[in-house]
């Protein structure tokens with residue numbers, strides 16, 4: 427090992443190192459605070475493991491993108507595997523199975539091909555608007571149905587027609603388990619895998635107990651799409667989908683397919699697990715920001731009214747003409763990050779960065795939250811201010827945030843698709859609905875508390891708000907919107 431210093435970090439305790447320093451929630455903000463003292467790259471350690479936290483886009487690009495051959499592995503997370511998430515791209519170590527899964531998923535979500543899903547996204551958005559008008563109090567459920575329905579249709583040709591659905595129930599129950607804090611940043615079981623064999627009542631057996639209880643639900647999440655597609659294929663009624671295409675390739679004796687059924691079911695659940703929760707979590711955040719910042723909502727609506735008018739719903743063609751709406755989407759992503767620490771990478775070899783030594787096997791976090799709060803880049807970073815991105819003198823000329831979808835060879839394969847989903851939903855809601863503070867029993871406005879879940883993805887805890895058509899004309903526009911299935 428060269429005699430170079432490790433990146434700086436807070437003082438450690440003997441033997442256990444920083445083990446007691448890891449908070450179970452708001453880790454991104456915790457590391458962002460440390461960055462003020464120790465700089466853009468921080469080192470922490472627990473027995474047998476080094477953690478590197480990258481708090482600036484420059485450091486993340488340099489290591490995770492430019493040196494991606496060394497930083498595209500994932501640390502083993504035995505607890506997630508114990509729960510039954512296997513084989514899941516997000517957890518796969520860098521190697522041939524990782525490449526196979528990455529290729530399978532990327533083929534369906536390439537930048538140039540995601541335009542093919544726009545009719546599906548537009549239809550789902552219109553159904554969402556109708557649901558929000560008819561039962562606004564079920565907002566979170568409608569948002570979850572929206573994000574899920576598109577991905578279920580693409581991955582296994584399933585039509586999710588209502589919020590009460592057997593598969594949606596399975597997935598919701600899996601998501602409740604995924605809200606367990608610390609699953610991706612590492613739990614005691616990930617640091618000491620031997621603990622996975624402890625019974626749940628034994629001290630240290632809490633996490634293995636959770637994994638054992640979650641496993642049957644996770645198994646159902648994998649099995650249901652396969653059973654559904656096989657049944658539809660047997661009847662000759664299977665709709666085109668990721669799973670149907672991959673099963674056909676598998677069954678075609680003249681074709682070349684290195685997939686197994688296990689790979690296909692794993693990839694289908696992965697797209698679903700990676701895409702639905704993150705998308706609806708971001709949309710839920712959008713509602714919260716609109717309740718808290720009516721002035722931003724009004725400004726975006728004014729822009730849409732000028733460009734789109736009130737006789738039609740906005741579409742993808744309008745995007746370039748709506749700079750303030752664009753800024754508002756970026757600010758929603760920056761203001762509270764749905765994956766504040768991304769997903770950890772792992773280094774394969776020893777490395778040197780700016781004269782500091784990064785040991786082989788280090789767990790590397792791109793601290794998206796820290797990058798969003800970096801005062802060198804964003805003025806008054808805790809405030810929600812879409813205009814910050816507009817050129818000076820109207821705005822501050824600050825750069826769009828870029829960290830939300832990760833970096834390098836592990837960057838989110840669904841990012842172009844997610845970006846389209848967020849745009850069409852947010853612009854359509856702004857064009858037609860008014861979001862405001864709900865009133866309590868004595869008619870006083872309820873200001874929602876800015877509080878979030880602490881699991882793998884971070885989304886607001888349930889909060890009340892008022893959602894209603896902006897006018898009689900937009901109510902009619904929503905009611906008459908074409909929801910024919912053209913996909």
Ligand code: HEM
Pocket residue numbers: 515516517528531535696697698700701702704705708764765768769770771829830831832833834835836837838839840841843844
């Ligand atoms: C707002 C929506 C979304 C956000 C913020 C988001 C964010 C992320 C982030 C930060 C990562 C980790 C990147 C890294 O390790 O450097 C990731 C990975 C991943 N995302 Fe997304 N994502 C979103 C939507 C989606 C969608 C719609 C899909 C599916 C189409 C998807 C599928 C995946 C998969 C499969 C991975 C694992 C990639 C790998 O390990 O190689 N995500 N996402």
